[in-house]
Amino acid sequence: MGRGLSRMARVALVVLLAGSAAACADDDDDAAEQPGTTRAGAARPGVYFGAVGLATDRIALAIEAADAAGNQRIRVFLADGEPGGDAEWFEGTSRGGSAELTSTSGKARLEARIELAHATGTVTLADGNTRPFHTIPATHGAGIYDVEVTADGRYTGTSTTGNALEARQAGNFVEGSLTTPNGDRF
DSSP states (O other): OOTTOOOEEEEEEEEOOTTGGGSOTTOGGGGGGOOEEOTTSSEESEEEEEEETTSSOEEEEEEOOOOTTSEEEEEEEEEOOSTTSOEEEEEEEEETTEEEEEBTTSSOEEEEEEOSSOEEEEEEOTTSOEEEEEEEEOOTTOEEEEEEEETTSEEEEEETTSOEEEEEEETTEEEEEEEOTTSOBO
């Protein structure tokens, strides 16, 4: 890299704010961003966040609106946050609130069922063990972010649902804000 150019890394990131996963699903302000199954059987567009059983892995699912055939794009990021640990990205199609996906690395499989207030399923990682997962609707800007990190500790990115992230490294912590497309800032 040439002199004067800052080093930059591009990472996928699951962002969860303290307390956002416990936000009330019946909060009128968040009703539009709450995922779940619609009457037609398709999952309501949105993001789910949760954990994988018997592991330190966290999982996030981003569901888009259904097309005319009832198919929905689904993107899933799973990571344990450990160097050299689990990190898998899944992309595919969900129909009627169900999805069966293989990760882009080919090392993991996921089966999911998206329902009104949660998504559940199983994930089989490279070690061959199948583990259950459970998620709830993410709120308050939480989601899957594509983030650029510069050498001077600045983080900028956008989520699968259009939220913006601006943050900066402060010692052992990253401090910043998330802004939703309608202007809410967290």
